[in-house]
Amino acid sequence: MEFGAIIALTVLIGALVILVAVAIGRQKRESSEQDEQKKDSDSSVEENAVKAPAKKQKQQQRPRKERQQQHTFSHQLLASSLKSHNGNVTCLDFSSNGKYLASCSDDRTVRIWSTKDFLDRDHKCLRANVEFDHATRVRFSPDSRAFITWLASGETIRIYKMIKKDDGTFTFKAAPEDFPQKHKGMVLNIGIAETGKFIMSASIDTTIVIWDLKGEVLATINTNQMTSSHAAISPCGRFVAACGFTPDVKVWEVCFTKSGEFKEVVRAFDLKGHSAGVYSFDFSNDSRRMVTVSKDGTWKLWDTDVEYKKKQDPYLLRTVPCQVSEGSRIALSQDGRVVAVSSGCDIAMYNAVTGELEEEFHGVHSEEITDLKFDINNRFLVSTGDRAIRVFHNVIGYRAAIQDMQTMLKKASNDGVRQRLQQQISEAQNALETVLNAPKN
CATH class of the missing domain: 1.10.287 (Helix Hairpins)
Structure with a gap:
């Protein structure tokens, strides 16, 4: 009995030892698995922790929209490049006293440049801010003491007075009220008559509005074009002209009484001779010559010093083939000796008397040229199409003179x-x- 009990007890103890060993082994395996999982988890967390900053850093290093580089251009006849604007320049205008150049841009500013600084290394300018809007057109008043702008969003005219300070610089003060809205389409151009009697605004919808200086409408002209491409006041202040879809330029006279009161607008004459729509035109300073550039690939010079009231038509003096593109601009020097034509980003300069091509400038701007103009002293040709204003020496004018x-x-x-x-x-x-x-x- 005692021997059997001893055997049973031994078996029981052995079984207990085996069970304990099995339990310990299982616990070790579970503990090991947990450690492995924890390691994997920690490794994953670390990996994610590493990846997260890398991803964040990658997001932070994502290239920003870089500021557009200024277009570079050089030429022997380039007098200077005016580069203060931060947005594309849309319009240029010289003051009638020849001292200033005005430029407007979608950077919400109008800048006034001194023409005597054109040949200097530094080109300082005065800045007029256009509050809550930007100007697409700018024109000096005849006395060079004010300018008018066309507001892109407001779709109206705003007048700014130039107030001279003791140090010779100017401050700019906007008129209390803008002109009322009258146009339904995009405005192509504005102007002030040299006589100071009226203001003009012309729209792509073929409407030209004649205003007095206080913003009252004196007359409305329908050009009867499908679309208009350009309109302007003559330098003498008597005429308003427009061109567009049809192959002619229509000219009206804005008439006033001897006492200075508005009388009427009458059709004066037409420039007929192109075989396709006219892109642009310009006057000489005395309004006795006009130039036109057309989709037909030619520019024409006209003698407009005629007695139109006696039904005398303008004389076509010259037709010259040229490179053109949609939106080509043309400029006639103030003395009528030089013609400049833009095509895309290029400019060609011609002797107006002989019609000979004398200079070509290629890649002047990074975008299509939007304005082209001679100064009143025939020394410079200015152009714009991007953020820069190019100023060229008018050597063709010197030679012709x-x-x-x-x-x-x-x-x-x-x-x-x-x-x-x-x-x-x-x-x-x-x-x-x-x-x-x-x-x-």
Whole structure:
């Protein structure tokens, strides 16, 4: 019995030992698995922790929209590039006293530049802010003491007075009220008559509105074009002209009484001769010459010094083939000697008398040229199409003036006239040599 009990007890103890061993082994395995899981988990957390900052850093390093680089352009005849605007420049205008150039941009500013600084290294300008809007057109008043703008969002005209300070600079004060809204389509151009009697605004919807200086509508003209491409007031302040879908330019006279009261708008004359729509036109300073550029690939020079009330039509003086593109601009120098035509980003300059192509500038701007204009002293041609304003020496004008004066010198019979012409020829030749010998810009 005792022996059997001992055996049973031994078996029981052995079984207990086996059970304990099995339990300990199982616990170790579970503990090991938990450690492995924890390791995996910690590893995953660490990996995610590493990935998260990397992802965040990647997001932070995502390239920002870089500011557009200024387009570079150089040419021997480039006098300067005016670059203060932060947005594309849409319009340029010289003051009638020749001292200032105004430019407006979608950066919500109008800037006034001094023409005497064009040849300097630094080009300072005065800045007029356009509150809560931006201007697409700007025009100086005849006395050069104010300018008008066309507001893109407000779709109306705003007048700014230029108030001269003691230090010679200006402050700009907007008129208390803008003009009322009258146009339904995008406005192509605005202007102030040199006589100071009226303001014009012209829309792509073929409507031209004639205003007084206080914003009252004097007359509305329907150009009867399907669409208009350009409109402007003549430098003499008598005429308003428009062109567009049809192959002609229509010209009206804005008439006033002797006492200065508005009378009527009457059709004056048409420029007929192109075989396709007219993109643009321009006047000489005395309004006796006009130039037009058309989709038909030509520019034309016209003598508009006619008695239209006696049914006399303008004379076509010259037709010249040229490169054009949708939206080509044309400019006639103030003395009528030089024609400039834009096509895309390029400019071609012609002698107006001979029609010869004398200079070409390629890739002047990074975008299509939107404005082209000669200064009133015939020294410079300015253009814009991006954020920069290019100022070119008008060497073609110098050459043409020298040729004209040399012809006049041969015909002159008076000693005083000959001496004056010789002096003017010498001055023009010196100016031309200075420009041609200047270092490239």
